[in-house]
Amino acid sequence: MSENSPNNYKPKKQGRIFTIPGQVVSLVVLVTPLLVALYMSFTDWSPTRSSLAEASFMGLENYKELLVYDNRFLQAVGRTALLAVICLSLEFVLGLGLATLFLRTFRGQRILFSAFLTPMMVLPVVVGYTFWMLFQSNGPVNQVLALLGISSVEWFRSSTLAFIAVVITEVWHWTPLFFLILLSGLNAVPENPIRAAVILGASPRQVFWKVVFPALRPVIIVAFVIRAMEVIKIFDEVFLLTRGGPGSSTETISLYIYKLAFNDFQLAYGAAAAFLVLAGSLLMIHLLMIPVRDQLLDNRG
Amino acid sequence: MIELIDLTKEYPGSSQAAVDKVNLFIEKGETMALLGPSGCGKTSTLNMIVGLEKPTSGDIRVNGQSIVNVPVEKRGIGLVFQDYAVFTSMTVRQNLAFGLEVRKTPKDIVKREVERTAEFIGLGNKLEAKARSLSGSELQRVAIGRTLVTQPSILLLDEPLSNLEPEARLSMRQELRRLRQELGLTIIYVTHDQVEALSLADRLAIMNFGRLIEVERTAVMLERPSAIQVAQFLGNPPMNILQGYYREGEADGGGGLFFRQGKVDFKLPTKRPPDEVKLGGNQFYYLGVRPEDLRLTEGPDYFVQGVVTGLERRGFDCVANITVDDLEIKALFVEPVPAWGETVSLSAPADKFFLYDRRGQLLTVGLPGN
Amino acid sequence: MLNRPLSLAQIPLIVIGLVLCLFPIFWLVMTAIKPPIDWNASPAIWIPSEPTLINFRTLFNPDAIRAYGVGGVSQAATRAVMGSILASISATFLAVGLGLISAIGLSRYSRTNWATPLIILSGRMFPPAAIAVPFVIIFSLTNLMDTYPGLIAVYTAVTLPFSTWMLKSFVDDLPREMEEAAMLDGKSRLMAHLTVTVPLIRGGIFSTTMLVFILNWSEYMFAQVLSNTELATIPVQLAKYVTATAGTLYGVQAALAVLAMAPLIVGGYFIQGHLARGLTFGAIKK
Numbered sequence: 001m002s003e004n005s006p007n008n009y010k011p012k013k014q015g016r017i018f019t020i021p022g023q024v025v026s027l028v029v030l031v032t033p034l035l036v037a038l039y040m041s042f043t044d045w046s047p048t049r050s051s052l053a054e055a056s057f058m059g060l061e062n063y064k065e066l067l068v069y070d071n072r073f074l075q076a077v078g079r080t081a082l083l084a085v086i087c088l089s090l091e092f093v094l095g096l097g098l099a100t101l102f103l104r105t106f107r108g109q110r111i112l113f114s115a116f117l118t119p120m121m122v123l124p125v126v127v128g129y130t131f132w133m134l135f136q137s138n139g140p141v142n143q144v145l146a147l148l149g150i151s152s153v154e155w156f157r158s159s160t161l162a163f164i165a166v167v168i169t170e171v172w173h174w175t176p177l178f179f180l181i182l183l184s185g186l187n188a189v190p191e192n193p194i195r196a197a198v199i200l201g202a203s204p205r206q207v208f209w210k211v212v213f214p215a216l217r218p219v220i221i222v223a224f225v226i227r228a229m230e231v232i233k234i235f236d237e238v239f240l241l242t243r244g245g246p247g248s249s250t251e252t253i254s255l256y257i258y259k260l261a262f263n264d265f266q267l268a269y270g271a272a273a274a275f276l277v278l279a280g281s282l283l284m285i286h287l288l289m290i291p292v293r294d295q296l297l298d299n300r301g
Numbered sequence: 302m303i304e305l306i307d308l309t310k311e312y313p314g315s316s317q318a319a320v321d322k323v324n325l326f327i328e329k330g331e332t333m334a335l336l337g338p339s340g341c342g343k344t345s346t347l348n349m350i351v352g353l354e355k356p357t358s359g360d361i362r363v364n365g366q367s368i369v370n371v372p373v374e375k376r377g378i379g380l381v382f383q384d385y386a387v388f389t390s391m392t393v394r395q396n397l398a399f400g401l402e403v404r405k406t407p408k409d410i411v412k413r414e415v416e417r418t419a420e421f422i423g424l425g426n427k428l429e430a431k432a433r434s435l436s437g438s439e440l441q442r443v444a445i446g447r448t449l450v451t452q453p454s455i456l457l458l459d460e461p462l463s464n465l466e467p468e469a470r471l472s473m474r475q476e477l478r479r480l481r482q483e484l485g486l487t488i489i490y491v492t493h494d495q496v497e498a499l500s501l502a503d504r505l506a507i508m509n510f511g512r513l514i515e516v517e518r519t520a521v522m523l524e525r526p527s528a529i530q531v532a533q534f535l536g537n538p539p540m541n542i543l544q545g546y547y548r549e550g551e552a553d554g555g556g557g558l559f560f561r562q563g564k565v566d567f568k569l570p571t572k573r574p575p576d577e578v579k580l581g582g583n584q585f586y587y588l589g590v591r592p593e594d595l596r597l598t599e600g601p602d603y604f605v606q607g608v609v610t611g612l613e614r615r616g617f618d619c620v621a622n623i624t625v626d627d628l629e630i631k632a633l634f635v636e637p638v639p640a641w642g643e644t645v646s647l648s649a650p651a652d653k654f655f656l657y658d659r660r661g662q663l664l665t666v667g668l669p670g671n
Numbered sequence: 672m673l674n675r676p677l678s679l680a681q682i683p684l685i686v687i688g689l690v691l692c693l694f695p696i697f698w699l700v701m702t703a704i705k706p707p708i709d710w711n712a713s714p715a716i717w718i719p720s721e722p723t724l725i726n727f728r729t730l731f732n733p734d735a736i737r738a739y740g741v742g743g744v745s746q747a748a749t750r751a752v753m754g755s756i757l758a759s760i761s762a763t764f765l766a767v768g769l770g771l772i773s774a775i776g777l778s779r780y781s782r783t784n785w786a787t788p789l790i791i792l793s794g795r796m797f798p799p800a801a802i803a804v805p806f807v808i809i810f811s812l813t814n815l816m817d818t819y820p821g822l823i824a825v826y827t828a829v830t831l832p833f834s835t836w837m838l839k840s841f842v843d844d845l846p847r848e849m850e851e852a853a854m855l856d857g858k859s860r861l862m863a864h865l866t867v868t869v870p871l872i873r874g875g876i877f878s879t880t881m882l883v884f885i886l887n888w889s890e891y892m893f894a895q896v897l898s899n900t901e902l903a904t905i906p907v908q909l910a911k912y913v914t915a916t917a918g919t920l921y922g923v924q925a926a927l928a929v930l931a932m933a934p935l936i937v938g939g940y941f942i943q944g945h946l947a948r949g950l951t952f953g954a955i956k957k
Contacts, residue, residue: 013569018776018864022835023768030828033805040805047808065891101685106677113684114940118693121891125906126928130699133921138713140698174693177950184947184955192386195353200400200451201374210399214390222951233798236891240910258800262896267804274801 041272055268060068062272072248073273076256077280083163083252084155084231094171095178095223102183120176127238131147131169135241144218159249166250169237174230180224185219186212218291225285232281253277302329302487303455310345310511315486319345320366321511332481332488334502336495336534343491347457350489351380363455373553378469379448383460383562385440386431387447394428396443400451413466414450422446438469449540453665455487462497474500481518495535499523522528529661532589538620539656541630543567543588547580560588565626567605569668570651577664578657586664589655592620595632595647597639601644605630609639623647701933702925706914710921726926736923748927750906755931758819758894758904759887762826767880769827769938770773770834775864777835778842779850802829810897812865817899830883837949841875842868878945880883881938888935905931 041062043054066073098116104111119127134141135155142153155165189212197207235254237246244251244259251259253273260270304327309518310320317624327333335343342486348354350361352373360367361664368376375384377556388396406414407497422442427435432443447455461477462470466544472657481488492498498505499519502604506516515531532540534663545562558574559566574580595604610629611622619638623630623645632647677685689890698717703726705719729736730748754772770922806825815821825949845868853863869876891906898907909927 011720018772018780020776022776022831023771025828025831026827030802030831033802033809036808037801040808098686098688101677101681101688102654104677104681106685112689114943116941117939117946118696118936119692121407121885121935122932123698123906123928123935125889125891125909125934126699128697128927129909129924130695133699133702133925134695136711136715138711138715140694140715140717143714165857173692176692180947181951181955190384190386192382193715194386195448196380196386197388197399197403199351199373199378199380200403200447201352202399202403210403211388215387217390222578226815226951234893235799236906237892254798254800257798258892261804263802267808271801271804273806274798276702277798277898 024252035270038275039266041275043268045268048266062269063276065269066273066276073253073256074250075248076251076253077277078161079250080232080234081255082251083166083170084228086157086167087174088227090171090173091227092169092182092223094175094263096182098175098177098179099183099186102179103186110264117176119173120180122173123290124173124236125240127169127173128237131165131172131237132241135165156242157246157247162246162250166241169241170231170234173237177227181219181223181226182216185216188219189215221288221291225288228288229260229281229285232277302331302364303327303489304360304362305346305350306360306362308346308349308361309357310342310349310354311357312476318357320349320356323508323511323513325506325516327487329487331486331491332502333489334472334492334505335497336492336505338565339493341508343493344459347380347459347489347491347510350455350615351378351457352376353380369460374594377453378455378457379451379453381441381444381448381458381459381461385437385444385464387435387440387443389431389433391432392428393430393432393435393443394423395413396447396612397428397450399447404451418446421449421621423511436469437465438473441465441469441473442476449480449484453486455489458490460492461495462489463492477501492519495537498639499535499622501628507534525663525666526589526642526655527663529587529589529657532655532657536591536593538592538633540589540591542657543590543628543630544585544587545588546582546584547574547578548582549574549580560586562628563626565605565628568603569654570602570604570648571668571670573669574663575656575669577658585659587657587659587661589657590649590653592631592633594649594653595630595636596649597634598646598648601650604648606644606646609641609643609645612638612641614638672738674938696932699925699928702921703929705922707736707922726922727930729923730930732924739858746908748905748908748930751903751905751927752930754819754902755888755904755906758822758826759884761819762823762830762887763880763884765823765827766830766834766883767838767876770831770879770883771876772840773831773835774838774842775868778839779847782953799829801890803893806893809879816897817901819902822897822904823892825897826887826890828891829890830886833877833886833952834883836952837879838869838872840948840952841872841879845871874891876944878942878949882946882949885938886933888931 040055042057042059043055044058044061082166102113122130133139136142137152137154141155143153145151145153154162155161159270193211193215195209202264233254234252235258237260238250240257242250244255248256257270257273257277260266260273304326305323308320308323308325309318311318323342323346325333332351335346337343344638345354348355352368353372356369359628361369363376363378388399391399394415395417397418398411401411401414411609416425416428422445424439424442424446427439432440435443441464445456445461456478462473465473474497480486481501490498490502502519504516504518505520505522509530515527517527522531523535526535526540526661529542533542543560545560546565548559548561550559550566550568556572558569558571560569561567561582578584578586590604603626605623607623607625607630609621610624611620613620617635619634621632622632623632651670652667655666656664656668658664687790702863704722704724705716705807706721706723707890708908709716709719725735725739730752733747810816810821815824849871850867854860854868858866889906890904891910894902894904894907895910898904905927909924925943
């Protein structure tokens with residue numbers, strides 16, 4: 001992309017020294033472990049049997065096993081994708097609705113803005129624990145449902161309900177992010193094209209879909225990419241809320257890999273799963289971001 | 302045809318009205334330029350006419366009918382923004398079609414009208430181009446075309462040329478003249494650039510601090526600016542305005558009429574005081590003379606003598622600052638141009654002086670002959 | 672045009688949204704000040720009959736709760752709180768310090784291409800469980816398991832790309848000319864950056880520090896898998912309470928959760944202006 005890079009003069013060699021410390025740290029503490037993991041994913045190593053050096057090299061066996069035979073993995077992938085689609089749609093709609101309300105002016109707007117961002121600040125572990133309390137059979141959620149005539153729902157004993165509980169938790173936690181991103185996007189939409197559309201006779205709905213939405217599209221994509229990344233990694237909330245249960249009905253990719261590695265000690269197999277997930281998400285994100293990559297790179301805005 | 306009656310706009314939290322009791326009548330087919338410094342209320346006036354803002358009080362009438370309560374899209378008034386406000390994510394065709402499509406016009410009519418308009422604005426071959434790839438003047442054409450498609454009876458232009466390159470400005474001015482002639486539109490044109498206003502408008506309305514200072518035909522306004530605010534606004538550089546009083550010279554000093562500001566006597570090219578003024582130190586007046594009417598002179602009958610303390614060459618001509626005592630006046634020279642630091646004498650013909658009273662209202666133009 | 676006042680019909684929407692948004696936090700705080708008898712009452716008690724700070728005291732003195740006839744709190748949270756503070760703050764300073772140098776280097780002395788953000792993003796995309804696996808192996812070999820230096824190294828490595836990229840977006844906003852002027856005055860490259868660049872982006876540095884701190888402070892999985900007996904952080908302790916004595920120590924857990932959450936909510940409030948930029952890796956400026 002260097003054509004539209006802000007670096008319009010030649011980088012000076014002696015300045016490169018600034019990037020070295022960061023690169024060294026990344027190399028030692030991030031790249032090395034990743035390379036170890038990558039090598040591991042081609043072996044049959046398990047710490048309960050032997051050391052890594054003695055493990056036998058098996059080529060792509062682990063990957064083949066995962067993609068062809070491991071239904072639990074494929075289900076976890078599908079479940080994570082489903083979770084992502086449902087959560088992101090809900091978060092987008094709610095966040096956009098809230099952001100549109102905040103385009104209006106009203107008293108106490110600044111304080112309410114901060115209040116609506118609060119959930120995002122809470123630690124995932126705390127969110128998981130709090131919603132675990134809320135969804136207890138004698139918890140406040142069921143109390144409210146009882147008022148509506150629905151009695152004693154056992155949230156964590158049914159696959160569907162447990163999944164719904166995870167969705168509600170995620171949506172509560174991360175709708176503020178969509179709200180924040182979409183509101184800054186909406187505030188950056190230039191006003192005159194909107195005025196022009198109104199004068200030309202467009203209804204508020206037409207103004208939104210024909211003028212505001214196209215201007216907002218890059219921001220929406222960025223929001224989706226960032227949240228998609230987080231959902232792929234989702235662990236803490238689900239771990240505290242359902243531990244992936246009942247059965248494996250709320251087990252996401254991260255939970256499955258965690259269980260493989262730290263409960264079953266199938267480290268090599270878990271690493272292979274992780275690299276598959278990484279490759280998949282990189283591809284997806286790359287495709288999604290093509291339309292906005294210039295914006296992301298051109299940091300002068 | 303379009304009439305503003307005591308039109309007033311006040312914004313909450315501001316003590317001064319943005320638009321203060323403006324009365325203006327614009328004929329059908331006329332081009333009216335609203336001229337004034339930024340923040341003078343021009344844009345608020347436009348916004349109220351088009352319907353983006355509601356007047357605090359007063360009325361706007363089109364063909365005798367009040368339109369204050371008519372919704373924006375039913376007013377039949379088009380507005381072209383300073384920054385064009387073209388829909389950048391759309392093609393030229395989609396931009397032009399916008400006003401028709403949102404009104405659910407049949408597809409074949411949209412296609413016909415869009416293509417006709419595209420030809421008219423000279424973008425017939427760029428219909429499928431993305432708006433973001435267009436140049437400034439092309440965007441301007443799209444913005445105008447997009448409005449024309451909806452066949453407004455009145456077209457409002459908000460600083461239409463100020464975002465354009467100088468060459469594009471010239472050709473766009475010609476374009477706007479052609480548009481006016483071919484379509485017979487009523488145009489209200491907001492600008493802070495007097496060249497634009499003078500070259501396009503039939504009449505000028507000069508605004509400042511929310512008030513209308515003067516409305517007059519362009520030619521008349523140049524010949525007889527009725528108030529010093531108007532005089533100071535037109536011309537580049539604007540008219541020199543002196544403030545002081547008239548006195549007759551001493552008999553031994555050659556006699557004649559002088560205008561005195563501070564410690565400086567300006568010798569006027571007449572012997573006889575004009576009928577409109579009284580002589581003496583307690584009679585305060587303004588006197589105007591345009592920089593381009595001042596010329597170098599050799600003889601003893603100069604208007605003023607001073608030192609050249611500044612020269613700004615502007616291509617064909619040169620603006621000079623002439624300092625006399627603590628006063629500075631501007632003169633415009635073509636050739637010859639005096640040197641910096643040189644002492645020069647300047648004079649102006651008697652009919653080129655503008656006489657204003659103490660309130661800044663025009664008394665007369667020209668001094669009486671000898 | 673857009674800035675119209677809120678219409679009457681929209682007020683209830685805001686109110687409902689606000690209630691839904693704050694209710695879980697309200698519940699958590701209420702639980703933290705409930706006496707043991709209210710903890711798991713059926714039906715649930717919304718506002719405690721006798722608000723108390725006993726749960727917070729119990730965190731640092733496990734025997735305090737015995738006054739209410741409840742036992743079984745195995746471990747004080749003091750060590751976890753200190754551990755969280757130590758690990759988060761050290762790792763944050765390391766990540767921001769190194770990130771600042773790298774950000775200046777990236778912004779001023781190298782060309783970024785499409786691969787750079789993708790590599791940086793991929794660090795944030797990789798399932799943490801998978802990064803944890805090689806760390807566990809390497810740390811076992813180097814005796815870094817269950818130690819703070821080990822945890823700090825992991826946190827630094829994981830947040831470094833993030834802090835680099837966010838700081839770079841602030842450096843990018845500065846015109847080069849300012850530093851170049853300082854260099855022409857005879858200052859060395861390093862001094863020019865220290866005296867010109869750094870002070871000008873201190874707002875950005877503060878926001879980045881806060882965000883990196885939030886990431887470190889919230890982290891659970893690495894701390895969980897790297898810890899055994901010596902290492903403890905608040906999230907690990909919190910999860911331990913939940914797993915070990917689920918259903919019995921609601922109030923004490925809630926008190927710890929409130930303690931963990933409070934600094935983030937306060938800190939988050941101060942960096943609201945830069946939050947969108949930080950969380951979108953600089954894609955959104957305001």
